[in-house]
Amino acid sequence: MPGMKMPGNFYLVGLMGAGKTTVGRALARATGKTFYDSDHEIEERTGVKIPIIFEIEGEAGFRLREKETIAELCTKQDIVLGTGGGAILDPANRAELRKHGFVIYLNASPEELYQRTAHDKNRPLLQTADPLQRLRELHAIRDPLYRATADLIVDTSKQSVQGMLSLLLKELEHAHRKS
Numbered sequence: 001m002p003g004m005k006m007p008g009n010f011y012l013v014g015l016m017g018a019g020k021t022t023v024g025r026a027l028a029r030a031t032g033k034t035f036y037d038s039d040h041e042i043e044e045r046t047g048v049k050i051p052i053i054f055e056i057e058g059e060a061g062f063r064l065r066e067k068e069t070i071a072e073l074c075t076k077q078d079i080v081l082g083t084g085g086g087a088i089l090d091p092a093n094r095a096e097l098r099k100h101g102f103v104i105y106l107n108a109s110p111e112e113l114y115q116r117t118a119h120d121k122n123r124p125l126l127q128t129a130d131p132l133q134r135l136r137e138l139h140a141i142r143d144p145l146y147r148a149t150a151d152l153i154v155d156t157s158k159q160s161v162q163g164m165l166s167l168l169l170k171e172l173e174h175a176h177r178k179s
């Protein structure tokens, strides 16, 4: 259903590798909205990649930048926003997202997320001896927060990116008709 027009903002939340960037871009294209990615915005503004920010300012420094960036992106209209995997840790971010858009949780098993992120060095939290174990821990801690923030929860483990897009368009159309 490309070109389908729905009002408002769609915000994607979920762990690293859930597909927030990939699926988010496709969703924006299909709905005629502008795509933003909070991680990319932060990299643009600082001029460095995320691992460098973690190295110099620590995770706390990154989270401050992330909070500022999310607040600013939440003033935009008619966008799809892929948020950083840890954005929902901060209650202020959760409130901003809930207030300004329709929040979609892309859920996937730690095993699937591990497969998807294994080749990529741009995620400082996964630069450990056992990234699968780290993903299991992060999933256990964050899954309740993603759920509490979301208007819609979808399981991405068994879907291709294209399959995810079709499912989302169907669910969003359904939610839109009810509202």
Ligand SMILES: Nc1ncnc2c1ncn2[C@@H]1O[C@H](COP(=O)(O)OP(=O)(O)OP(=O)(O)O)[C@@H](O)[C@H]1O
Residues within 6 Å of the ligand: 014, 015, 016, 017, 018, 019, 020, 021, 022, 023, 039, 082, 083, 084, 085, 116, 117, 123, 156, 157, 159, 160, 161, 164
């Ligand atoms: N449903 C899917 N099925 C198969 N592969 C997928 C799916 N969704 C995403 N991928 C692949 O997984 C990798 C990670 O996806 P992506 O970068 O979109 O995740 P992300 O949620 O933005 O992660 P991060 O929080 O680290 O930015 C990409 O290579 C992407 O093509």
Ligand SMILES: O=C(O)C1=C[C@@H](O)[C@@H](O)[C@H](O)C1
Residues within 6 Å of the ligand: 015, 016, 039, 050, 083, 084, 085, 086, 087, 122, 123, 124, 125
């Ligand atoms: O899950 C997380 O805490 C993170 C996910 C990425 O999107 C980046 O925002 C960063 O690597 C931290």
Ligand SMILES: [Mg+2]
Residues within 6 Å of the ligand: 020, 021, 022, 037, 039, 082
């Ligand atoms: Mg991303």
